[in-house]
Amino acid sequence: MITKTINYLVSPKCRNEKCEIFQLENLPIYTVDDYIYDKKPTLLIGTIDKFAQITRSPNIKQMLSLNKNTFTQPPELIIQDELHLISGPLGTLAGLYEIAIDEFCSSKGIIPKIIGSTATIRRAQDQVKKLFNRDAFQFPPPAIDADNSCFSKKDKLDDGRIYLGLTTAGRSQRYVIQQACASLLQSIKDKNINKEEIDPYTTLVSYYNSLRELGGSIVLMQDDVRSSMKIFSKRHGEDLRKTGSPHELKGSLSSSVVRDLLKDLDEEKYFNKDKKNGELIKNEDCIDILLSTNMLSVGVDINRLGLMVVNGQPKTMSEYIQSTSRIGRKYPGLVVSVYNNQRNRDKSHFESFSTWHGALYKDIEATSVTPFAPRAREKALHAILVALARNLIEGLDARPRLDTKKVELIKNIILPLILKRIKIIDPDEYDQSKEELEAKINQWILRSKKTELNLYWSESKFHRKKSLMVSSEMAAERQAAGLAEVEAWATPNSMRDVEPETQFQLIEQRDENAPK
Numbered sequence: 222m223i224t225k226t227i228n229y230l231v232s233p234k235c236r237n238e239k240c241e242i243f244q245l246e247n248l249p250i251y252t253v254d255d256y257i258y259d260k261k262p263t264l265l266i267g268t269i270d271k272f273a274q275i276t277r278s279p280n281i282k283q284m285l286s287l288n289k290n291t292f293t294q295p296p297e298l299i300i301q302d303e304l305h306l307i308s309g310p311l312g313t314l315a316g317l318y319e320i321a322i323d324e325f326c327s328s329k330g331i332i333p334k335i336i337g338s339t340a341t342i343r344r345a346q347d348q349v350k351k352l353f354n355r356d357a358f359q360f361p362p363p364a365i366d367a368d369n370s371c372f373s374k375k376d377k378l379d380d381g382r383i384y385l386g387l388t389t390a391g392r393s394q395r396y397v398i399q400q401a402c403a404s405l406l407q408s409i410k411d412k413n414i415n416k417e418e419i420d421p422y423t424t425l426v427s428y429y430n431s432l433r434e435l436g437g438s439i440v441l442m443q444d445d446v447r448s449s450m451k452i453f454s455k456r457h458g459e460d461l462r463k464t465g466s467p468h469e470l471k472g473s474l475s476s477s478v479v480r481d482l483l484k485d486l487d488e489e490k491y492f493n494k495d496k497k498n499g500e501l502i503k504n505e506d507c508i509d510i511l512l513s514t515n516m517l518s519v520g521v522d523i524n525r526l527g528l529m530v531v532n533g534q535p536k537t538m539s540e541y542i543q544s545t546s547r548i549g550r551k552y553p554g555l556v557v558s559v560y561n562n563q564r565n566r567d568k569s570h571f572e573s574f575s576t577w578h579g580a581l582y583k584d585i586e587a588t589s590v591t592p593f594a595p596r597a598r599e600k601a602l603h604a605i606l607v608a609l610a611r612n613l614i615e616g617l618d619a620r621p622r623l624d625t626k627k628v629e630l631i632k633n634i635i636l637p638l639i640l641k642r643i644k645i646i647d648p649d650e651y652d653q654s655k656e657e658l659e660a661k662i663n664q665w666i667l668r669s670k671k672t673e674l675n676l677y678w679s680e681s682k683f684h685r686k687k688s689l690m691v692s693s694e695m696a697a698e699r700q701a702a703g704l705a706e707v708e709a710w711a712t713p714n715s716m717r718d719v720e721p722e723t724q725f726q727l728i729e730q731r732d733e734n735a736p737k
Contacts, residue, residue, distance in 0.1 A: 258284045261293060269307070270716045272318040275325075276608045276690065277678045279618055285325045296326045297333050303519055304337035304345075305539055307352060308588030314716060316352050316592025317601045320642050321608040323354065336360075340546075341539035344587040351590040351646050382545070382554030386574040390562040394532075398559050399441050401530055402427060403449035405557070406509065409491075410459040416492060416501050421527030421552040423491035426511045428531045428544055432471060435512050438532075442467045442510050467510035470517055479516075486511065487523045518543035524551035531558040534570045538584045593643050593650040600693070602639075602654065603661045604712050607689065609635045611677065621677050621689040623669040631662060661710075665689070668708060678712075 233250050235243045242248065251257050257265070258280035275281050285295045299322075301307065307315050326333040335353050342348070349357040361372040368375035389397045402425060409419045427442075429435040443466065454461040468482060486508055492501040518540055529548045535541045548554035558574075560567035570577065577584060591597060611617050614630050623631070636658055643654050668674050668689065679688035688709045696711035 254278075255280075265296070269311070269315055272315065272322070272716050273604075273713050275318065275321055276604045276611075276712060279611075281325070281608075282612045282618055285612075295328050295333075297328075299326065299333050299335045301335065301337045304339040304348070305342040305588060306519065308348065308590055311716065312348070312352060312588065312590040313592050313594065313597045314601055314713065316590050316646075317597060317605055318608075318716075319353055319592075320605050320639060321612075324609060324638060325612065341542050341582070341585050342588065343585045348588050348590050351592060354642055354645060380549070380553035382549030382556055384545070384574075384578050385555065385557045386571050387557060387559045388562050388568075388571045389560065394559065394561045394563075395441065395445075398427075398438070398530065398532055399445040400449055401557055401559060402442065402510075403446045404453060405528060405530070405555075406446065406464060407450045407453045407459070407462050410454065410462050411457070412459065420490045420492065421525050422555070424486065424508050424511060424526060424528065426513060426517070426526060426529040426548065427467075428513055428517065428529060428535075430515075430533055430535055432473075432514060434532060435469065435471065435514055438512055439467060439469075442512070464509040465505075467512050468508050470511060470513040470521075472514065472516050482508075483521065483523065487525065490525065515540055515544060517547055521547050522550070523547065526550070527552045527554045529554070529556045531556060533559065533561055533564070534567050537586050538581070539586065542581055542585070591647075593647040593654055595650075595653070598650075598654060598657055601713055602657065603710050604690070605639060606631075606635065606658060606661060607677065609638065620675055621665070621669070622674060623666055628662070628666060636662070664708075679709075 233248050235245070235248065237243060249260075249262070251260055251262065258278075261284055323332060335355060337345075337349065337353075337357075339345075345359075346357045349355055361370040364370045368377075387397060387401060405422075406425055408414075409423055427438065429438065442464075447464065450464075451461055453459075470479070470482060474482075485506065489504055489506045489508065491504060491507045493504045494500070495502055515535070526548050529545060531541070531545065535544065545556045548556055558570075560571040562568055562571075593602075607621070610627075610631050611621075613635065614627055617623075617627060636655075639658060640651065640655055644651050673687045674689065676688040678690050680692075686708070690712040691707060691709040692714040693711045694714060696707065696709075699707065
């Protein structure tokens with residue numbers, strides 16, 4: 222008999238001596254996939270990236286308790302945070318994979334309850350229907366008093382945040398931005414300000430709509446802004462504030478760097494009290510300037526931030542609301558929006574600044590989710606077919622070889638299951654989807670007759686003939702190189718990048734008559 226042995230890493234331990242669970246040797250918390258599959262935890266926290274693994278991994282069946290001989294139940298409650306982000310290309314693919322997720326988490330005809338959390342969404346009924354095949358119910362429901370829903374109450378004593386609009390009319394955007402940032406940074410040296418109350422305004426968050434704009438502002442902050450701060454300090458007779466190098470918060474940073482950066486933003490205040498005499502001493506570790514992209518708008522909960530400059534109107538209203546709401550969470554906040562007068566959209570927002578800020582949520586854009594559109598079906602509809610067949614049909618979990626019995630089960634159970642969802646959500650795509658699914662099943666049957674089909678997924682290009690599926694990146698690489706297409710189906714390897722990457726090199730234009 223062969224037994225599976227897993228040597229678990231040291232589990233996390235509580236470091237707070239006053240905590241009730243401090244005495245526990247190890248907490249039952251696991252962060253590595255193999256350990257999670259083996260332990261089947263009662264609470265599972267993950268990202269949507271893992272959806273792509275339900276087609277590849279043989280352990281999904283074990284973790285979701287799909288085995289007939291298990292006494293545990295599949296998940297009964299699913300919580301989707303930041304529901305408004307599951308839209309566009311990501312939401313489209315997520316809507317496909319939700320077919321399998323929903324079926325795996327159902328038990329004896331009872332489907333799991335789904336709770337979606339969001340503060341900025343429009344046409345939620347339509348999005349929820351296409352994503353989860355559910356009717357949406359708002360919680361807490363509207364009450365008699367808009368400011369009191371029994372579950373939440375408007376705090377009328379909270380100062381909130383102030384929005385200030387600036388235009389670049391008559392000046393360049395670069396000049397206005399550096400003047401605004403310099404003025405805000407130097408303002409904490411005002412002699413009339415109480416040092417014990419200025420901490421929320423010592424870190425300036427500068428928000429950008431693209432990495433290109435962020436990259437161009439680094440030199441601006443280190444050069445022009447500091448020069449303007451010298452002018453302001455002399456004009457007002459103040460001490461010059463010395464600022465450190467700007468920090469960046471963007472998606473290309475590693476998770477460990479982002480974690481440490483957010484920790485410093487939260488804990489490193491501008492002044493520290495001297496333990497001996499109680500004097501306020503400047504903290505050199507405090508972050509003076511944070512340059513950020515829309516990564517700031519999701520999951521950044523830092524109470525001490527109170528100052529932001531927004532460089533141009535963000536692409537969507539929900540992004541604007543989410544990003545600026547990171548300011549003024551505990552202390553009064555100030556958001557300065559700099560609008561480029563040469564851009565019609567920015568100019569329009571500036572001219573009606575007070576009006577649309579009085580009803581921000583009114584202009585939130587509706588999200589788009591089209592899981593059964595032709596391009597979406599081409600990318601991942603076959604992945605759902607394979608995921609359902611592999612995990613629901615006995616004998617298909619290890620090898621993709623089909624026999625007569627398995628083909629009948631796929632046609633009589635799996636195919637109707639997918640088509641039923643398509644008919645409910647997007648009936649216009651039903652006939653074409655049915656035709657494509659039947660074609661995929663026939664291809665699978667033909668490949669099963671070849672003895673080399675032994676793998677569902679292969680990472681090696683040398684085993685592609687033995688594999689039912691390959692990554693989209695490998696297929697795109699072969700196509701770009703002019704090689705013959707493989708029989709294996711190109712399948713998304715991750716939900717993070719919905720399009721395969723293509724490398725290119727820019728060269729100088731050459732003479733057509735020159736030798737190659």
